[in-house]
Amino acid sequence: MKIFLVNPYLLDFRPDEYDAFSVPTGLYYIGALLKKDGFDVEIVNLALQKKPLIYFRDRLKKEKPGIVGFSVLNANRFAAFEAATEAKKQITDVKIVFGGPCATFLPNHLFKVLPELDYIIAGEGEFTFLELARQIKSGRIDLQETIKGIFYRKGNQIVKTEDRELIPDLDILPNPAQFFDFQHLSLSRGCPGHCNFCGSPKFWGKGNVRFHSACWFVDQIEILYKKGVTHFYISDDTFTMDTKRVIEVCKKIIARKIDITFAAISRVDFINKDILFFMRKAGCIQISFGVESGALKIRKNLGKPVTRERIIKTFQMTSSYGILPRAYFIYGSPDENMETIQASCDLISEIKPLSAIFYMLVIFPGTEFYHRLERRGLVSDEIWQEKIEDIPWFEFDPDLCFEDIKKFGEKLRKAFFKNLDKFALDINLVDNSELDTEHAKFLARLGMTFSHGEYADNKYVKNWESSTIAEKLFTKALTYNNDIDAYFGLGMLFQKKGQFAKAIFFLEKGLDCFPDSFDLNICMGVTLMNTKDFNKALNCFNKFKEIPDVQQYIKICNQKINK
Numbered sequence: 001m002k003i004f005l006v007n008p009y010l011l012d013f014r015p016d017e018y019d020a021f022s023v024p025t026g027l028y029y030i031g032a033l034l035k036k037d038g039f040d041v042e043i044v045n046l047a048l049q050k051k052p053l054i055y056f057r058d059r060l061k062k063e064k065p066g067i068v069g070f071s072v073l074n075a076n077r078f079a080a081f082e083a084a085t086e087a088k089k090q091i092t093d094v095k096i097v098f099g100g101p102c103a104t105f106l107p108n109h110l111f112k113v114l115p116e117l118d119y120i121i122a123g124e125g126e127f128t129f130l131e132l133a134r135q136i137k138s139g140r141i142d143l144q145e146t147i148k149g150i151f152y153r154k155g156n157q158i159v160k161t162e163d164r165e166l167i168p169d170l171d172i173l174p175n176p177a178q179f180f181d182f183q184h185l186s187l188s189r190g191c192p193g194h195c196n197f198c199g200s201p202k203f204w205g206k207g208n209v210r211f212h213s214a215c216w217f218v219d220q221i222e223i224l225y226k227k228g229v230t231h232f233y234i235s236d237d238t239f240t241m242d243t244k245r246v247i248e249v250c251k252k253i254i255a256r257k258i259d260i261t262f263a264a265i266s267r268v269d270f271i272n273k274d275i276l277f278f279m280r281k282a283g284c285i286q287i288s289f290g291v292e293s294g295a296l297k298i299r300k301n302l303g304k305p306v307t308r309e310r311i312i313k314t315f316q317m318t319s320s321y322g323i324l325p326r327a328y329f330i331y332g333s334p335d336e337n338m339e340t341i342q343a344s345c346d347l348i349s350e351i352k353p354l355s356a357i358f359y360m361l362v363i364f365p366g367t368e369f370y371h372r373l374e375r376r377g378l379v380s381d382e383i384w385q386e387k388i389e390d391i392p393w394f395e396f397d398p399d400l401c402f403e404d405i406k407k408f409g410e411k412l413r414k415a416f417f418k419n420l421d422k423f424a425l426d427i428n429l430v431d432n433s434e435l436d437t438e439h440a441k442f443l444a445r446l447g448m449t450f451s452h453g454e455y456a457d458n459k460y461v462k463n464w465e466s467s468t469i470a471e472k473l474f475t476k477a478l479t480y481n482n483d484i485d486a487y488f489g490l491g492m493l494f495q496k497k498g499q500f501a502k503a504i505f506f507l508e509k510g511l512d513c514f515p516d517s518f519d520l521n522i523c524m525g526v527t528l529m530n531t532k533d534f535n536k537a538l539n540c541f542n543k544f545k546e547i548p549d550v551q552q553y554i555k556i557c558n559q560k561i562n563k
């Protein structure tokens with residue numbers, strides 16, 4: 001039987017946002033288990049399609065799935081409704097199954113607004129979906145009440161079966177990397193935290209953290225690496241929760257010579273020097289921390305009462321190991337005012353994050369804040385009939401208004417961008433020769449974000465010259481190691497400024513170490529063309545004469561030489 005597992009698109013359009021298109025990891029896990037059981041599974045990513053409904057209709061007509069499962073967040077529920085309706089229109093006896101956080105926390109609403117919906121799978125979905133799919137395939141759907149963890153219709157009623165126990169050992173799940181290619185991984189499920197704005201504790205079970213073994217996890221990375229994936233996002237709520245396990249993961253990545261980079265998410269109170277050292281050596285380039293606020297009162301309101309000292313220490317330690325510390329801040333929380341926002345700005349100056357994301361507090365069903373509003377009768381399922389992705393907290397807080405919220409966001413963003421040049425130039429790396437190569441790579445990569453990446457053209461506050469900062473970072477990188485990107489970055493910077501002698505100086509040094517580098521040779525060739533040294537330029541281009549883009553340079557050089 002064919003099964004479609006669908007990632008619906010978000011309600012609000014996000015141009016060029018990678019995050020908006022990526023398939024939830026859970027769909028790969030479910031897909032792997034179903035495939036192993038003999039089902040013919042297709043992951044359908046509607047978020048990637050320009051005309052999703054037309055695309056989906058074509059696939060339904062051609063492939064005639066027996067079951068269509070949707071991964072439903074509040075933000076993509078309308079797309080799931082639209083696609084589910086289309087599926088029933090094309091294939092009358094297809095079964096529509098919803099899973100994921102929105103489905104888990106809003107079952108009654110979803111059954112009410114979508115007559116086409118047959119089943120909801122609550123929480124962790126793998127074995128529940130497998131049992132359901134087997135029953136649908138065998139035609140024994142009369143036994144549906146025996147499947148733990150589902151909601152279904154019985155006449156006008158919505159029936160919920162017994163809760164399904166969580167999978168105790170995640171390693172019993174087949175490795176999705178054997179069947180699919182992807183970049184988002186998770187080592188664990190659940191989080192020891194209990195933040196009032198987060199749905200994770202209720203979804204995955206409070207205090208109920210489960211893991212993969214280091215071996216299973218690294219096998220997954222290795223399979224994907226061999227298929228060509230070299231950068232990963234580790235999606236665990238708190239990746240560094242189990243220090244011993246994470247160090248074991250890192251040691252295995254290093255021992256198996258898996259040459260990757262990865263970014264992870266963690267909490268400031270689950271970090272130490274040992275874990276940072278091994279994570280860096282294994283390829284970690286960024287850790288995101290939910291700092292949330294600079295005011296302890298607000299952090300307490302949000303349910304994350306970590307101390308200021310701990311936050312500062314963790315940020316300082318993380319950047320000192322050559323890992324980019326990224327801060328998440330929330331604004332518009334209960335009790336927020338200009339003073340608490342100022343406290344966040346002050347904290348930003350102390351922790352010196354090298355990337356920061358600021359978002360307004362929004363709430364979802366399944367979070368403590370949502371329950372508080374429900375208890376006060378301020379929200380109910382009805383609100384989700386509106387075309388909204390989420391609920392901004394300030395709309396229910398008499399002490400907050402939209403104008404204030406806008407000012408809070410602007411003030412925070414300015415506090416970050418205004419000082420970003422200092423944060424980058426103040427980096428104090430640990431003195432450890434074992435990390436010299438990594439330090440150079442870190443500084444060069446950061447330099448690139450200033451010279452060519454997201455900080456090159458900063459729309460918020462531009463009171464610093466990004467190319468000057470980049471130059472300093474590239475130069476500092478070279479004090480640690482001969483780094484290819486640092487040479488390339490300097491070559492590009494000076495070439496762009498028309499300072500060709502300086503560009504040639506750095507590119508020559510780079511080419512001494514990396515004579516076969518495409519980037520260095522092409523940059524050198526173009527710089528030499530600018531100095532009218534076409535013979536030497538030709539030498540650089542000729543190394544890559546089979547590449548179509550290079551042939552135009554070769555042609556120009558030959559014409560100039562023959563003149």
Ligand code: B12
Nearest residue numbers: 023024025026069070071073074099100101124125199235
């Ligand atoms: C990592 C992550 C991301 C990554 C996603 C990476 C990826 N491709 O997987 C990124 C950064 C891209 C992201 C983006 C967003 N995220 Co997010 N994200 C998470 C996070 C922290 C972990 C997700 C994860 O990997 N879980 C582990 C895997 C194994 O579980 P899973 O994918 O959920 O799947 C399991 C179950 O949910 C269920 N299931 C899921 N789908 C289906 C489908 C069927 C048919 C069935 C039967 C079962 C089922 O079974 C699966 C296996 O057990 C969660 C919080 C959390 N801990 O869950 C938030 C979370 C899911 N994100 C959330 C939000 C709001 C978003 C954004 C909308 C943010 C924004 N404003 O842009 C976007 C939407 C992106 C999109 N494309 O739709 C909310 C959703 C709340 C809600 N009720 O809707 C969460 C719960 C965090 C929170 N605030 O509480 N996110």
Ligand code: SF4
Nearest residue numbers: 191193194195198237
């Ligand atoms: S916000 Fe982060 S630390 Fe807090 S409960 Fe959610 S996942 Fe855990």
